Amino acid sequence: MRAGSLEHLGMPAEDEELYRCLLRLAEGTPPVLAEHLGMPVPQVEERLERLDAMELTSLADNGSIRPAPPAIAVQRLIGLRLRELQEELRRVAAEQRVVESLLAERDAGRPVPRDASERPAVERVEGTPNVRAVIDELTFFTREEGLTTQPHGALSAASIEASRPLDARILRRGITMRTLxxxxxxxxxxxLAYLQELSAMGAEIRISEKPLERMLVFDRRTALTPIDPRNPRLGALVIREAGLVAHLVSLFERMWSDSVTLAEAVAARPGPEGELSGIERRVLASMCRAEKDENGAREVGVSVRTYRKYVADLLQRLGAANRFQAALLARDHGWI
Structure with missing residues (x-):
């Protein structure tokens, strides 16, 4: 394997040959690439599909195929390789029952059941360190989805630092993360910086004006809620009873449907006193020209329900009876 080869990062030699050809040409079509490489077009197209699956190519406006910049390509290959290694190590750990062996060692001599099937439907875990240990364990075994609510708003620096590696690990594994x-x-x-960091990694973040109930749900099978909502440091209840977990998931979905995206919440932050927020200005401009709410919502980039909520708020704020009157009053205010 030669120095500088992408085979070190897991790319087959034949795919690397095509990627390097694209770099030399800057862009190209399958027939052009086939001519340069001296191979049939179907073979080139097959290799291009593999490069596309690795996000190492993009389609230009003229229909030609362009290579991802080398630095980005290397980062994507590293990311793919890391995910493959993580999954392989996780598979080995599961097959060898490594975690179970360590848990049995930890629980030796304790009057608690070791078999997951014998665990209580509702378990009381006291103290922040013990709760974090449970969250670590549940995060490790999560395969599909994590649901979280934070009813107290701002996060402490300690909470952010404790959550960052766990959240990043979940997102790198392709697990859906939804946070309220x-x-x-x-x-x-x-x-906000941390939430935007998570959002950039693929997490779905929404903001709710309504009160939230604190919970964490893992794969819709296990949930954590505070022992005492007024004193979260007291500990948590680990819930495995299917009916209770389903009820908490249903509650989460209702709270989720009553919330807005992080981007919408950021755009809706009020401007200087007496002025509209950025999103309010866009809604106001849109409602003056859009024939339907669906068109206006699409133009602003929010849901129809959120769009109508902004319209209603603006009508009330302006003291307008209808949208036409709102447009006239908004001009008087210098808002449009």
């Missing part, structure tokens, strides 16, 4: 926060999270600079 209160508006105070958008106003706190460190919290």
């Amino acid at each position: 926060m209160r508006p105070a999270a958008v106003e706190d600079v460190p919290t």
Whole structure:
């Protein structure tokens, strides 16, 4: 394997040959690439599909295929290789029952059942360190989805640092992460920066104006809720009873449907006193020209329900009876 070869990063030699050809040409079509490489077009197309699956190519406006920049290509290959290694190590750990062996060692002599099937439907775990240990364990075994609510708004620096590696691990594994926060999270600079960091990694973050119930749900099979919502440090209840977990998931979905995306919440932050927020200005401009709410919502980039909520708020704020009157009053205010 020669120095500088992408085979070191897991790319087959024949795919690397095509990627390097694209780099030399800057762009090309399958027939052009086939001519340069001296191979049949179907073979080139097959290799291009593999490069596309690795996100190492893109389609230009003229229909030609362009290579991803080398630095980005290397980062994507590293990411793919890391995910493959993580899955392989996770598979080996599961097959060898490594975690179960360590848990049995930890629980030796304790009057608690070791078999997961014998665990209580509701288990009381006291103290923050013990709760974090449970969350670590549940996160490790999560395969599909994690649901979280944070009813207290801003996160402490300690909470962010404790959550960052766990959240990053979940997202790197391709697991769906949905998190609900209160508006105070958008106003706190460190919290907002962390949420935007998670969002960039693929997490779905929404902001709710309504009160939230604190919970964490793993694969819709296990849930954590506070022993005492007024004192989260007291500990948590680990819930494995299917009916109770389903009820919590249903509650989460209702809270989720009553929330807005993080981007919408950021755009809706109020401007200087007496002025509209950025999203309010866009809604106001849209409602003056869009014939249907669906068109206006699409133009602004929000759901129809959220769009109508902004329209209703603007009508009330302006004291307008209808949208035509709102447009006239908005001009008087200098808003449009």
